[in-house]
Amino acid sequence: MSLNAVKPVRGTHDLIGEQQRRHAHVIATARRITGLYGFEEWATPVFEDTSVFARSLGDTSDVVSKEMYTFSDRGGESLTLRPEGTAGICRALVTNGLTQSLPQKAFYAGPMFRYERPQKGRYRQFHQIGAELIGSGEPLADAETITMGRDVLEALGIVDEVVLELNTLGDAESRATWRTALVAYFSDYRNRLSEDSQLRLEHNPLRILDSKAAEDQPVIEGAPGLEQYLNDSSRHFWDDVRRGLDVFNVAYTVNPRIVRGLDYYSHTAFEFVTNRLGAQGTVLAGGRYDGLVEEMGGPATPAIGWAGGIERLAMLLDEAPDATAPIAIIPLGAVAETPAIRIMTELRAAGLRSEMAYRGNLKKRMERANRAGASYAIILGEAELASGVVQLRDLSEGQQREVAPDDLVKLLSHTKKTGSSV
């Protein structure tokens, strides 16, 4: 790198070659699978009025103040780069009047931004796929949405790398009574809690449950579970979600420590987790958020969804999808260029990826074709022009024969091979 080369912003990454192909594959796969479930892709702005996200977060101290990319535009309005996808989707639902035509099934993919310290699979600009099913309050909707997430992971070939952890947060009433009991319990053991957890007791007591501090574990063991505080309807909902997962044939383990900090969450919470990515093991996660649309100024509307981190999913893919192998067109001498371009144009019109280098002798062009992972080389010089043929060389087999130019499309169309360029 040269002396005064510009540097990328901390926590941002370029996606080139294999990396971009991995990302594109994750997105294309998720788009296809969610499509099978009747979801349609939405694209919302990457920045919104700050209130869109601030509202969805309430006044969760750290998150709003320290971890969002917030700035003023020239008109003095406070804007924020979206830190996640759900709030924007809900805002779009409301502003487009779609609360009148529920349910809506939205799939999205794109960059998100959080001002955090980077680690592997956790960047300041990162990318997510996500799906939101808005307007369905039945437990079966939860089961089907989770199943859809499982299917995406399966289609990516990584379902064996993850386990599905499931929990219920109950409805607002159940959670309130549980929370009270929890705070009372932890307060009794306050001095046995870690310093962090003593702070959490003040502003986010549920988070003590997934504390990593060793000294917290014995206290957490004895903490009251939500189970005993669930009211009847919440209990039925929870039972029905699990029954639904059985019907859809989705395996899960119940993990009572999965919590969500915000009030609009209710009932189902789930995470697909891997142990292959260190501390960033959650690969796709979601839950029910029946209170959010109302928070955005719409009518009370039930909703459930999930989001998955593309970086993490891309890292788990066994191998990157191959680039499509091109066909290399190699004219020898200036007179061959025009017929070569004609052939190349025909191949492209037939849907075949074709490239021609502008310079270099035959040897150089062959080397270049090889490096580009070309499947075939089409060589034509004066001798070929004179007899109305071209040389068609199979670069993987090393065999070469003369063919009529008109036969090329037919010969190459069914031999779509893959190469390993970039």
Place this chain on the structure above:
RNA sequence: GCGGACGUAGCUCAGUUGGUUAGAGCGCCGGUUUGUGGUACCGGAGGUCGCGGGUUCGAGCCCCGUCUUCCGCCCCA
């Protein structure tokens, strides 16, 4: 925001207790009589050792600061 580790060619890394013009492999470029690649041989380019200070006769190596990346913590919408 807190704690820790790393930072030498495009990539992966070597570089003895600080001592002359900083190395290797891979990759890249060129050549091996000019119409044949992926494999052999020969040659070449490319680094002010992340950046900035300091100590020293002398710093890639020691000290301080700073930036990045990575590992944890906090947070995780």
